Amino acid sequence: MSSQRPSGTRTLQLILAWSFVGIPLLWGVLQTLRNAVKLFH
C-alpha cells in the first residue's frame, strides 16, 4: 500500500494542511523572536 505517492490533489491538500498549522506557528515564533531580541539590546 502506498503512503508517499501523493496525487496532484493530495499535494495541494498537504500544502493546505501544513499551511493551516505552519502559518500561525510561524507568526507566533516571529512575535516571540521580536521580544527575545530585546535581551541583546
Next chain:
Amino acid sequence: MRPLSFLDRDRTVAGPGFNRWMVPPAALCVHLCIGQAYAFSVFNLPMTRLIGVTNSAHGDWKLTDLGWIFTLAIFFLGVSAAVFGRWVEEGGPRRAMFAAALCFGGGFLISAAGVYAHQIWVIYLGYGVLGGIGLGVGYISPVSTLIKWFPDRPGMATGMAIMGFGGGALIASPLSVWLMARFSTPTHVGVAESFIVLGVVYFIFMMVGAAIVRVPAPGWRPQGWSPPAQQPKLVTRANVYVYRALRTPQFWLIWWVLCLNVTAGIGVLGQASAMSQEMFPGRVSAVAAAGFVGLMSLFNMAGRFLWASASDAIGRKNTYFCFFLFGTVLYALVPNTGRVGSVGLFVLFFVIIISMYGGGFSTLPAYLGDMFGTRYVGAIHGLLLTAWSAAGVFGPVLVNYIRAYEIAHGVPKADAYNVTMYLMAALLVVGFFCNLFVRPVHERHHMPAVEGEATLLAQ
C-alpha cells in the same frame, strides 16, 4: 446510522494512497490549541481588575485565587490523560480530538460566563476542570496514531506533535493580548469576549484536525520499509496491556525519569524572569528578562522536535542519558555564571537546559512505544503524565521555597538560587540512575501473540 458514527475508529481508516504526512498537521491542530495553557497567565493581571478596570478595586479577584485556574487545568490534564487513556486508545483519534475540542472550547465559553457573572468558581469549573480534561484527552489523542504511521521515525513524529504544545503558547500569548486590546474599552477589560473568540477559534481549529486525521489500515507499513530483522534490545514487537504496564518496574522507573526531568525544568521556567534579574542586578532589565523568557519558550519548542528526532538515531535511553548528564553539569555550573557575571553563559546554559526539558516530554511516547509496544502506548502515556502533574507541584515549590528560605537567612538575592541549582543537579543524578535501571519488559507482561494480533487487526 448513529449521528456521531463519523467519529468511529473504523470511519477513520486511511484509504489506499493516503499520504501519512497529512497526520502530523492533524496532530498539530490539536496541540497548537491546547498549548495555549502555558500562556494562560496573560489573563491573570487583567482579571484582577475586572471591576476596577484600571486598578484592582474592592471585590476584584486576587492573583493567588487566579493562579488556581492554571493549577487545576494541569492537574486535570494529568488525571484525564490517565483516566481516559484507554477510551482514547480504543475509540480512535477522531473521537478523542472531537471530545477534546468540545471540552477545551467549551471550557473557554463557560469561563467567559464566569467572567461576566464575576464568579471565579465558574472559571475553575470551565477552564480548570473541563478545559483541563480537554488538555489531557487532546494531548494523548494523536500519540499512538503517529507512532503507527511512522514506525521508522516514531520519535520525530511524536516530537512534531508535542512541539506544537510548546508552540501553542507562542501563538496564544500575543493573540490573547491583541484580542484583549481590541475588546477593551475605558470601562471594560475585554477578557470575556477574548475567551469567547478563543473558545470558538480553538474549537474550529481542533475540529479541522479531527476531520483530517486517519489511522493506518491493518498491516500497513511505509513503502520500502520493513521492521529491522534484529531489533535493538530495548525495542519490543510485543504489546503490554495498559493496566498491566502499571505492574512493571519499567513504568515506574520511566515515571521518575519524566518527573525528575520535568521538576528540574519547570521550576526555573516559571522563575526565569525573576531569576535573571536577581542574579544579574542592574544588568538584566525587566524588558530583557521578558526577552529571555521568550527565548526559553523557543528553545523549549525546538528541543521537543530536535531531541525526539535525535532519539530515533541514538535511542531513547541514550537521549535521556544526555538530558541527565548535560543537565547535571549545566545546573551545577549556573551559579558560576553569576559569580563571573556572564549573562551570555547564563542564557546559553538555560536555553540548553530548557531544550532538554522539552525533549523529555517529546521523547517519552516513543520510549514507551519501544518498551510496551504500540497497541496501548497512548493510554500508557496518559497514565505516565501523572508524573507531569506531580512535577508541576514539586518544581515551583522547590524553587520558590528554597529561594525564600535563603533570603530569610541573609543570603544575597543574587546568590539565593545557588542551592536550588545544585539541588536540581542532584535530582538529575537520581534521574540518571532511574534511566540506567530501565531494562526490557519481561515476557510475562506481554499480551498473548494471538490477542496482540487480533487487537492490531482491529485497530
